[in-house]
Amino acid sequence: MTGQPGHNAIVRSKRLPLLLLLVCAAALAGCSSRGIDLRLGLGDEKERAVAGDSVPTIPYQVKLTGVDPQEKDLLAALEETSTSLRLRDRPPPTLAGLNRRAEDDIERFAAVLRSFGFYDGRVASALRNTPAGNGETGWAEAATTPSDKGRDTMPQPVTLEFLIETGPPYRLARADLLLTGPDGTTASHPLDNKELQKVGLSSGMRAEADPIIQAGRRLVDRFHHDDYPLAKAGNRTVIADSAAKTLSVTYGVVTGREARFGAVTVSGAEKVDADFIAGYRTWPEGGQFSPAEIAATRRELAKSKLFDAASVDLGGPVNDQGEIPITMQVSESAHRTVGGGIEYSTADGIGGNGFWEHRNLFGSAERLRLRLAASQLQQGAEAGFSKPRFFQRRQSLVVDGQGKQYNTAAYEGQLADSFVGVERRFAQYWTATAGLTAEYSSLTGADSPNEDFYLGGMRASIRRDSTSNPLDPTSGSRLEMTVSPLTSLGGASTRFISAGVNGSSYLPFDRAGHYVVAGRARLAGVWGEERSALPAHKRYYSGGGGSVRGYEYQKIGPLDENHDPIGGRSVVETGLELRARVSEHIGVVPFVEGGNVFDDSQPSSLDLRWAAGLGLRYYTAIGPLRLDFALPLDKREGSDDDFQIYLSIGQAF
Incomplete structure (x- = not known):
């Protein structure tokens, strides 16, 4: 008997935790039924997670009133900064949560008003029931919890209206x-x-x-x-x-201290001479400091095509001599390139070319380019060499030459020529070239005997190029003026001067350059000899993929009885096309072109032969692939085909 009470005590102690749990559960249930909020201050987004997805939310719409509709930028800024608009697809479960969003927006809107010059602006908010079908509206009930009517009853939608008084702008x-x-x-x-x-x-x-x-x-x-x-x-x-x-x-x-340019330090140089890299600076030694010169030097380094990356930065503070050091950091790119391309037209057939280029031959950006090209019309080799900073910083030594075999409708035979000169860049877009040239030709044409010409003379040109891309320009323009006096050094006697001007311009309709109007024009003539005394390749011809599409190569202009071109002493060409890039890789290009060749040194009229066509472009990383279909609008029976097709790389001009 003595152990019985102890046993009962043990039983009671085991039941105590269970009783406590039951009491807590009942209390929690009671609290929940009375609507006591036990969510401990969690935000609107966390409320739904605690209460469960079945808790109703309050749908709402946002209305801004009081702002002049002409203030479109202000309205856009208010809408962009609004929290209640941004979270509209995640409505809160309570009106209190919606009010918190409104209070946040009031502060944001006030800041936006000040940024637009409305320093006396005022913002208030109001919650209203969204008008029902009868058009009635009223103040939203100031409840802080979902409705007591049960979870099956959905809350009424409300309108959060912001009343904005901008006041006069400062x-x-x-x-x-x-x-x-x-x-x-x-x-x-x-x-x-x-x-x-x-x-x-x-x-x-x-x-x-x-x-x-x-x-x-x-x-x-x-x-x-x-x-x-x-x-x-x-x-x-x-x-x-x-x-x-x-x-x-x-x-x-x-202001800090006034400064001059100090010493230049180069880092990252490997195969390019460091002193040569330092010479890309556009300022004179000890010149007054200017950020514009820093930017110009960066551009010069980028144009050299010697570096994958190049930076020009301040190398430290101004020293006691008032000089600020400059650091050039470069990362050299590969200096050799091998490439090539193919082209095709219904008149010229298929052609191809390949080249090899070295852009740092002797360590100071000397460039050597060798090229082979072959088609049904011509075959040959070309070589070009340039040495930058030739006696002056923006001046280069230029040497080039070529040897070709021709088999065109205008002439057949061999040609070799060479040029040695100086190229000098001035201003931002301008380049001038002048030098001596010598050539040999042995060509037979429809209106020229098989004579050997040995010519010598001068070649000069001035060129301006502000285009955005050499293969696919979308803005800017090009202009080139050339003159070349030549005289016989042996063989058949002749003496003449040829001169011409060639230009193109590109006008974009949008910032991305997806819609561009492109136009070109050419005018050239030769003086000093009659046509029959000129070497066949020194006469002017027109027609083909590089001039007037729709006509065969060299076929526009005077023809002999066999419909072969004999050339002329002046030429006029023009062209206009609309380049529309309709997707990331596809473009459509309608175009119209015209041209003619004349017997006299000056065009006797502007009676041109016209052609029109449509092109397709497939845009790649290296440039657009071009497919053009063109029709001659002034077709000559027995001389011109019904149409021409061209396939190449890059835009037509």
């Missing part, structure tokens, strides 16, 4: 510049209208944040260009006059 009254010199002294300088325009501001303009901030950056850039490489922005002070609705801005600029 205007820029004035802008001052506060300079802090190297010694710490300060000086204030008001910016006049001309100086304001240089940094993108104007007196009386709306005081929007973005142009005001950008103006500060431009001011610092101006000091960089004015020999202060270490200039940086100081404090910017903005004072608003609520009565006058104006804003005044003071820009602080810490």
Whole structure:
């Protein structure tokens, strides 16, 4: 009997945890039935996860009122920054959660209004029931939890309306510049209208944040260009006059020390001579520092095609001599290239070419290019050599030559020529070339005897090229003017001057360059001899894939009784095409071209032979593949085919 009470105690102790669990469960159930929120302050997004997917959410729409519809940029900025709009597809389970989103948007909207110059702007929000079918509306019930009617009853949709009062925009009254010199002294300088325009501001303009901030950056850039490489922005002070609705801005600029260019250090050079790389700098030794010269030097390094990457940076602070060191960091690319291509036309047949190029032959960017080409019309070899920085930084020695065998409708035979000259770049897009040339030809044509010509003379040209891409230009233009006086050195006697101008222009309709109008024109003539005294290849011809598509190669112009071209002493050509890139890789190009060759040294008329066609382009990483179909609009019976087809790489011009 004595052990019985102890046994009962043990039993009770085992039942105690179970009783506690039952009590807690009942309490929790009771709390839940009374609507007590046990979610411990979790946000709207976490509320749904705790309560389960079956908890109803409150669908809502957002409405912005009070903003002038003409303020499209402001409306777009408000919508872009809105949290309630961004999370509209994830509605909260409570009106309290929706109110929190509204409060967040009120702060965001106020900041946007200020950035657009509305410093007195006010924003308020209101929750309303979304109008039902009867058109009635009212204030949304200020509930903080889902409805007590049960989970089967869905909450009514509401409208979150933002009431925005922009007020009048503030205007820029004035802008001052506060300079802090190297010694710490300060000086204030008001910016006049001309100086304001240089940094993108104007007196009386709306005081929007973005142009005001950008103006500060431009001011610092101006000091960089004015020999202060270490200039940086100081404090910017903005004072608003609520009565006058104006804003005044003071820009602080810490100039740092004035500097000149110092020593240049090159790193990363392997096969290219380091001193040669340093010579790409565009500034004179000891010249005043300018970021524009730094940028120009980067462009020069990129144009050399010697490097995969090249940077030009400040190498340290201004030293005691007032000089700032410069560091050039390069990563050399492969200097040898092997390539080739093929082309086809119904008149010329199939042709192909291959080349080998070395762009650093002796360690100082000397370029040697060897090329072989063969088609049904001509076969031969070409060689070209150039040595940059020939006595002057932007000047190159140029040597080229070729030997070819021709078998065209105009002439047959051999030709060899050579050229030695100097090429000099000036301004941004201009290049001039001048030098001596010598050639030998033995050609037989329809209107020329089989005579050997040994010619010598001069060749000069001026060229401007601002195009965006050599194989597929979408903007810019090209212009080339040439003149070449030649005289006999032996063989048949002749003396003449040929000159011409050739140009093209490219006008894009969109920033991406997917729609471009391209046009070209050519005018050339030869003076000093009659046509019969000119070597066959020094006469002018027109027609074919490189001039007027739709006609056979060299077939436009005077013909003999066998319909073979005899050439002329002047030529006129023109062309226009619309390049429409309809997808990433496909383009469509309708075009029209015209041209003619004349007996006289000057065109006797503008009576041209026209052709029209349609081209397809397949765009690749190296350039577009070109397929053109062209019809002669002034077809001559017995001389011209019904159509021509061309297949090549790159645009027609």
